[in-house]
Amino acid sequence: MSELKDQIKAASEYISKFWEEQPVAGVILGSGLGGLVEDIEDPIEIPYKDIPHFPVSTVEGHSGKLILGFMNDKxxxxxxxxxxxxxxxxxxxxTFPVRVMNALGIKALFISNAAGGMNPDFSVGDLMIIRDHINLQPEHPLRGPNDNSLGPRFPDMSEPYNKDLIYRAVEIAAMNQIDLHSGVYVGVQGPTFETRAEYKYMHIIGGDAVGMSTVPEVIVAAHCGLKVFAMSVITDIGIREEENTITHEEVLEAAHAAEPKLTLIFSELIGQL
Known part of the structure; x- marks a missing residue:
């Protein structure tokens, strides 16, 4: 057994001690979007620091705990x-937590993030379903020897975001009068926000929004064979020529404001699984 497989086993077995249920879905919450956990029923909270081999988040707006419970009875x-x-x-x-959630038995992964908008039709607070991505991050989560029991050496990435879940999300949004965009997410390293020239470049190559997360988790989810649904909250518009300085506090504020709409869509989608 590979070292990674040993670590996944240790972490998943530790988590399973707290809960006998098999989760149908995993949810990853982005900057300022942690409020969704308030809608989780009968929650059991496990600090990351207690889970074997789990890293510990260092970013403001990320609380650093795993929550087991029910959303929409699932x-x-x-x-x-x-x-x-x-x-x-x-x-x-x-990407280790994605591996662990897969070992716990999830069938679908739901991901949220705060992102900078590059599409001129977007406004701060808008929601964007990610239909595809461009990976500009400098490292790949599958680099190195491949354990075939965890997934194939060369995973197909022609449809990393599940079309059926996207279609259902559009229906849910329409029924609840929620405006939605769909677009291409560009994943970059960070932690600096982008220059105006970088925003322009990424828009030219096909990007609608940009952020510092999500792409690695989606790649590993594809490697695991999981269905993925991902959504960005547009927290700033970087492509406009006027003064546009960005702070992390403003990003968190915009994410908090849009969170109820995102939570509703995630909850309804999970209820349909």
């Missing part, structure tokens, strides 16, 4: 706080 496991490559973690560490 058993789920949620990450309140995620890990980023820019924090100094390896990509194996960043």
């Amino acid at each position: 058993p789920i496991v949620a990450m309140a706080g995620r890990f980023h490559y820019y924090e100094g973690f390896s990509m194996k560490q960043v």
Whole structure:
């Protein structure tokens, strides 16, 4: 058994001691989007620091705990706080929780993030379903020897975001009068926000929003054979020519404001699983 497989086993077995349910979905919450956990019923909270081999989040707006419970009567496991490559973690560490959630038995992974908008039709507070991504991160989570029992050497990435879940999300949004965009997410390393020239470049190559997360987790989810649904909250618009300085506090504020709409869509989608 590989070292990674040993670590996944140790972490998943530790978590399973707290809960006998098999979760149908995993949820990863982005910056300022941790409020979704308030809608989880009968929650059991496990600090990351207590879980074998789990990293510990260092970013404001990420609380750093795993939550087991029910959403819309379905058993789920949620990450309140995620890990980023820019924090100094390896990509194996960043994506380790996805491996663990897969070992716990999830069938679908739901991911949220705060992102900078590059599409001129977007406004701060808008929601964007991620239909595809462009990976500009400098490291790949699958680099190195491949354990075929965890997934194939060359995973197909032609449809990393599940079309059926996207279709259902659009229906849910329409029924609840929620405006939605869909677009391409560009994943970058960070931690600096992008220059105006970088925003322009990424828009030219096909990006609608940019952020410092999500892509590694989606790659590993594809490697595991999981269905993925991901959504960005547009927390700033970087492509406009006028003065546009960005602070992390403003990002968190915009994410908090849009969170109820995102939570509703996630909850309804999970209820349909």
